[in-house]
Amino acid sequence: MPKRSDRLMHLMTRLRDGTLLRAEDLADELSVTERTIYRDMDALRRSGLPVEGTRGAGYRITAEITLPPLNLTIEELEALHLGLAAVAQSGDADLQNIAEGLAEKLDAALPEDGPNNPAGMGLSVHPFSATGSGTIHQAALRQAIRARQKLSLRIGTEPRIIRPLRLDYWGRFWSIVVWCETHNGFDEIRLDQIQELTPLPHLFVPETGKQLSDFERQAT
Template structure:
């Protein structure tokens, strides 16, 4: 979690007006007690009315009003529908992020209301569910520019093992695909995530190279 997000979450916790021990806050935020001490110092320095001291606890002595957000009913429905889609994944990081987003939206609304009833239910297709297990590894590799070892099986049943530079995940309504630079084929390839049988980080990392970047891949379709 980014520090700015953690500071926002700390404010949300402290808004109940009760005394919170640093140890309890540290466990909730999954950081060290020392980090909580530094965060509290930052909140005080920024003008947030936090009172307390190390070894005792912290609380808010005055209400904190966050910047107002104004959403239409259809915008709220879009947010909740998007969160419902994310919660269908088996990626804990994304699931928790979706819950935090809705929590921030509801907390900042002038008159918090129950989640809007959009009249829509979300059910993942078998193809989507088959790829969920690989999504955390792929997303991490894209962020960290790490080469992945893939065990892949095409629709015709032919299997192969590849080392790829993952560049982007793409959603096509029924299936997810991953575009990547394939070291075996020395070119761009697109892999259906539900056809991936195994993903393994290699510990090797790649740098941007002319002709192998996401921009180069997308330029083929301009």
């Protein structure tokens, strides 16, 4: 009888092509009992493989490739989406479809208890092109948040003076929470909407009603 680890690897290889295989036939191949195959199939399911089937009917794996659960940081998820965005803009229609399909799987796997999705910022309909263009100003925005430095932005034809407070990542794009001095209120701006960004020689100090904590209380 082969070792259990070897047996499980053999079963994974046999099931990978999606063919429905009976426990009886697999038991004959491996010189084990059908009960052993049943236990092995349960073990493969517990390890995360999408094994489909029941005793007596047969088994198969329903996905070509399976991965263990991944715990990604926001920065790692950003990098992954940026890579997909680059592939989607490569000009190869087949690769574009594959990249968009993979991005949809990533979006579906994101936890539902993350930040509330702002109105008009839907993930699944957000274009890949915005993912790439939205990264241009990230370094300057992060630096301005740390330094509490005011910024001049141009969104469309509108110039605005803002106090940058927090960057948020939504799976396909970034947004920034700001106190807008031009409109005298809080706002959430998608980074891909920013045409121009200029650091101003003015710092800001925390003021009641204009801080991130005030925005968070207002949002709840």
